[in-house]
Amino acid sequence: MARLLTTLTGLSLASIAIASPLQARQYDASPCAAVAASLASQPSSSATPTVPAQLAYDCITSVPFNQSAALALVDGVKPYFKWQSNTVWLKDPPAEYAEKVQPGVDIWGELEKIRAKVVGGEYDNEHAFGFELYTLLQSTHDGHFVFIPDSVGNIFNFARPVPIVSVSSDGKELPKAYVYADVLAESFGNSSFASSAISKINGQDAKEFLENWAQRGSLQDRDALYNNVFYELATVSLGPVGSGIGTFAGSGRGRWVYPGPTTEFVFENGTTRTYDNYAKVLVSFAGITDGASLYKKWLSGPQPTPTPGAAPSGNSTAPTPSATASATPTPIPAPGYPPPVVREIHNLIGGYFLEDDYSDVAVLSVPSFVGIDAQEEFQATAANFLAAAKAAGKKKLIVDVQANGGGTILLGYDLYKLLFPNNVDHAAADRFRAFESTDVIGQKFSEVAGTFPRTLVNETGNETLATLNENIASSVFNYRTDIDVNLENFDSWQDKFGPGLEQKGDNFTNLFRWNLSDVLIPLNSGGIYVHGYGPLSNYTEQPFAAEDVVVVTDGYCASTCTIFSELMRQRAGVKYISLGGRPREGITQAVGGVKGTNNYPWTYIQALAQYVVTELNSTAEESTELRNTELGEYFDDTPFLRASTGQSINVNFRDGIRDNDTSNVPLQFVYEASDCRILYTKAMTVDVTAIWKAVSDSAWGGKSHCVAGDMGGYKTKAKREMTVQDKVLSRRMNAWRRELKAEDYPLDVFTDETVMQLNGNGLMPV
């Protein structure tokens, strides 16, 4: 086994100059003391306490820079950066990606620059350093590559008190931004009120301001990023696991970015309005008197850490959640969604029928592929709804994946196989970086997995064997998991690992695919089998013809959603409609989120490495030998101690490579226009059926709402005689619409998320 010593740095900490002290600011007391005083004066019953944004910013930027701790962090992230699959592609992306999507980023080069600034004592304060490190990862626009330093995420979340939307006046004109509350007032209140579009924000052209702000988001596609700035019904329906009310108002990635003290709108009607930006305070300020004491209490660890040597659970190959999710017992409101035929309790999936002229249209709304423990419910909802739609004589199906940030990989395969059980079960293959860490782990996992039977053990069976299968046999690091591009088993770890292809100076494993017939599939899927395989192999009847299915997205289709989309587009030839986008002419992409096919939490990587060194060794000597490989680098907890509590830390572990793409470009870097682009209107921001009807019209109604692209090739639907059930539904939908009111639409979804997360982490002071 290769020996590689972990000398990451030749620099001794003692030789480093001490960072310069902070300049004084114009508060009587320190800004952090002012935050503490403000909190003390707020009623303890209020949900999440808030302070003015500027006060929060002055406080967090008064935290002194700790040079030695910063250096340890910059060096501590390096072992995990190595697992990021696409660093050479990020540095040197294809020309079309660089032109239409995002510019290249040299992660390793930029990290070295940050390190040099740390060593040179060039950061004025801890937040300046933390924010630069955060921004390095964010600037890759790979939603799977994320680290939120404590100074960025632990203390404050920034927000603007005014969610906005971007809508076209008539579905054809380019969209403009409006205050969402105005649109609600116009829709449900004073009928003589007409909202006016925002023409300037903080003195800048609104469109320009918003396009720049959009770049703070996690997605790669700029039109998808633009949509994510705004309030959107699909996102809101996800409650605490979605990106809330848009990045502009401080949801999603918007909460990490200081928006300045105020936000000033100039409207087209000439009115000017100024809003006070604020920050949610996430921790107790009891006893905090200045930046230094804030550092001591909240930014110098210890935070919750992974248990060293804990067995890595087999299910970590399965989820690619874009949001950390916690289960809620009560139903989450889905404002603007009609009464469902069936809906999963967290609104992760739901089925709806449309009324009147749209009576033959069924809608499967899938805003998530489930990052929580609800895989069986998801699958059952999808299967039951499709059966119900067929039973009700529905002829057309809209699949709405707006806001879908991903989730359980195999649920993406399952939904595709539910729709197209007889189609080929793959459209792309996977690979990961072939380097020392992945090689050593794979060798050991493959060796140990050969010593016991590969079998699914039920609850009453041999517990030891169950654990071995879950932790080791079902892992991607066991060559017996997955199949090669010829659909054959790999013969050995070497056969799977390769290295296969060398690209741009980096090495990758051979390509591999999921073996959906594998007996251990339930261990990688949250407990489900995929339709068409195992006990579900009798599922063979395709419910809808491909031309009777259309998928609609807001561009926020990431991770598992992109795996699903690759199957739907490449294999089934289903057309995709993209909504919204920047106020520019032309077609947009439908799939605008990370197309990597598996993320890995850094905690999981650490657990894998430590497990190999301390649990899978057959002798103490072997353990020492393993620790002297690169795996020895994963015993330092610094990145975990310095990460923002409750936020997942991830890399993109697997690339997806399209079948027969001889250039082997990871799908992340492939630009793909949608088939048709439809603009949001005001009606669509309060009633999701307005979107579905525009989609149905454009696909089958002979009335195109496409401002670019077209749905040519889809047949116009026949008029259908209304059944008794159709008439009942029509009355129900009308009653639902009559009862809609502005108060149904929460303007503060993110606040709830904060409260939930903090309670979940036990951080909130009592």
Ligand SMILES: *[C@@H]1O[C@H](CO)[C@@H](O)[C@H](O)[C@H]1NC(C)=O
């Ligand atoms: C700076 O960080 C180091 C750990 O790297 C710690 O020992 C030291 O106490 C910190 N300095 C201050 C002033 O908190």
Ligand SMILES: *[C@@H]1O[C@H](CO)[C@@H](O)[C@H](O)[C@H]1NC(C)=O
């Ligand atoms: C209705 O809107 C008009 C125009 O904006 C305004 O003048 C009027 O005061 C509003 N009435 C109510 C009851 O809010």
Ligand SMILES: *[C@@H]1O[C@H](CO)[C@@H](O)[C@H](O)[C@H]1NC(C)=O
């Ligand atoms: C101008 O438009 C804004 C935004 O819709 C609205 O709040 C304001 O009342 C309008 N002003 C006038 C004078 O109508």
Ligand SMILES: *[C@@H]1O[C@H](CO)[C@@H](O)[C@H](O)[C@H]1NC(C)=O
């Ligand atoms: C595996 O799944 C279980 C139950 O869904 C969950 O509690 C656990 O955190 C998961 N482990 C990992 C490493 O994702």
Ligand SMILES: *[C@@H]1O[C@H](CO)[C@@H](O)[C@H](O)[C@H]1NC(C)=O
């Ligand atoms: C569990 O497995 C055991 C032995 O493999 C078998 O006898 C038993 O019937 C199984 N139970 C269930 C509920 O499948």
Ligand SMILES: *[C@@H]1O[C@H](CO)[C@@H](O)[C@H](O)[C@H]1NC(C)=O
């Ligand atoms: C359980 O499985 C382990 C691993 O294969 C094996 O060593 C052990 O003998 C089994 N125990 C029983 C009771 O079958």
Ligand SMILES: *[C@@H]1O[C@H](CO)[C@@H](O)[C@H](O)[C@H]1NC(C)=O
């Ligand atoms: C890629 O693999 C080749 C052959 O094993 C090796 O010589 C080379 O150093 C590797 N490159 C990297 C960047 O690891």
Ligand SMILES: *[C@@H]1O[C@H](CO)[C@@H](O)[C@H](O)[C@H]1NC(C)=O
């Ligand atoms: C897939 O998994 C099944 C069941 O574990 C196994 O029999 C088969 O050899 C695997 N490979 C292929 C290519 O089907």
Ligand SMILES: *[C@@H]1O[C@H](CO)[C@@H](O)[C@H](O)[C@H]1NC(C)=O
């Ligand atoms: C498939 O088999 C299961 C029982 O094994 C049965 O419940 C189900 O109805 C069958 N489905 C079809 C489509 O035949």
Ligand SMILES: *[C@@H]1O[C@H](CO)[C@@H](O)[C@H](O)[C@H]1NC(C)=O
């Ligand atoms: C494996 O190594 C650990 C130390 O890392 C040691 O405590 C343990 O005894 C070793 N296991 C075996 C089976 O020798």
Ligand SMILES: *[C@@H]1O[C@H](CO)[C@@H](O)[C@H](O)[C@H]1NC(C)=O
């Ligand atoms: C790739 O090529 C093979 C052989 O020509 C073909 O069977 C397969 O369907 C192709 N894959 C795709 C996604 O077109």
